[in-house]
Amino acid sequence: MKLGPLNHVGVATPSIPESIAFYRDVMGATEIHEPFDMPAQGVKVCFVDTPAQDGGQGTQIELIEPLGEDSPIHGFLKANPKGGQHHMCYEVPDIHVAKAEFEAMGKKVLGEPRIGAHGTLIFFVHPKDMGGVLTEIMETPKDG
């Protein structure tokens, strides 16, 4: 595969409202999207935009807060109560091609492709095979 854009860095937080205040008031973010729930994945999500070098769309921060008792984020926050960097998400042109490529390389793909926070198909690859980084692979939205 060919390395695509780093769509976002997932940052776990115990409180999206508090993190929104942090990115707005401390870091000076101006483009903060509306939070929304992703019940199937057990997370509440909020995207914060960063500018690219040329002023266009840069890598986003994806704030993720636990949603429900079974959220996979509870374990992370137990180990990191203030939150912290959780995963990195790269774009690919075709999710099924990417999945086949990762599997052919012996990488542990976690489950079948499913709809992610940007409305396109995504999957995760286990950090043990990815230099310790939980890695999300996401199909680039067709509208850009």
Place this chain on the structure above:
Amino acid sequence: MKLGPLNHVGVATPSIPESIAFYRDVMGATEIHEPFDMPAQGVKVCFVDTPAQDGGQGTQIELIEPLGEDSPIHGFLKANPKGGQHHMCYEVPDIHVAKAEFEAMGKKVLGEPRIGAHGTLIFFVHPKDMGGVLTEIMETPKDG
């Protein structure tokens, strides 16, 4: 302050050569810079470019490997032997203005500004004040 570009995500690794092979052969990176030592900070460094959405310069991956016995990365790798996400680095136009702003907000700035991996002044802010994310603040290089 106003949120600047996410210059890079720092990723700790026990071996830059192995990580270079990973980003090249598994992730398909084509722009991998020459590694170099930063003895004053106790790290060996290697930048991997990712493309921005519009094809320009995106957020970089900064691979960091311990250099010397006193490297601050040894502790991270003891807790995360395969490596993992270590810090996030945002650009600012003026490092001294940024330091004064963070301090005025009660954030724990770690030491005085010093020359970072891109040749401009940087400082780190303690993760306890930054939503659990060790945050590097870097003055934008004057050549872009």
